[in-house]
Amino acid sequence: MITVLVFAHLKEKFGQPRLVLEEQELTVSQLRRVLAEQYDLQDNSVMIAVNEEFAEEDEVIRAGDTVALIPPVSGG
Structure with a gap:
């Protein structure tokens, strides 16, 4: 299982x-495809971190890994 x-x-x-x-x-x-299909997440600007490090699109996530979805933030 993968925790997100x-x-x-x-x-x-x-x-x-x-x-x-x-x-x-x-x-x-x-x-990203699973999240789009199962949870209707269509926002490609969401950053994905795997085990507390930002991940590239081809990085492999394995069972036991912790994934974080980090939406874009703005500030002033």
């Missing part, structure tokens, strides 16, 4: 602070 932590407005969108995916292994790109 969600922050800011995504927590409200999903109605929970974390998602648990049954997949054992997938790339960041594949994760």
Whole structure:
């Protein structure tokens, strides 16, 4: 299983602070597709971190990894 932590407005969108995916292994790109299909996440500006480091689209996520979805933030 892969744990996905969600922050800011995504927590409200999903109605929970974390998602648990049954997949054992997938790339960041594949994760984006799963989130789009299962959770209607269409925002490609969301950054994805794997085990507390920002990840590239081809990075492999494995069971036991912790993933964070970090929405874009703005400030002034």
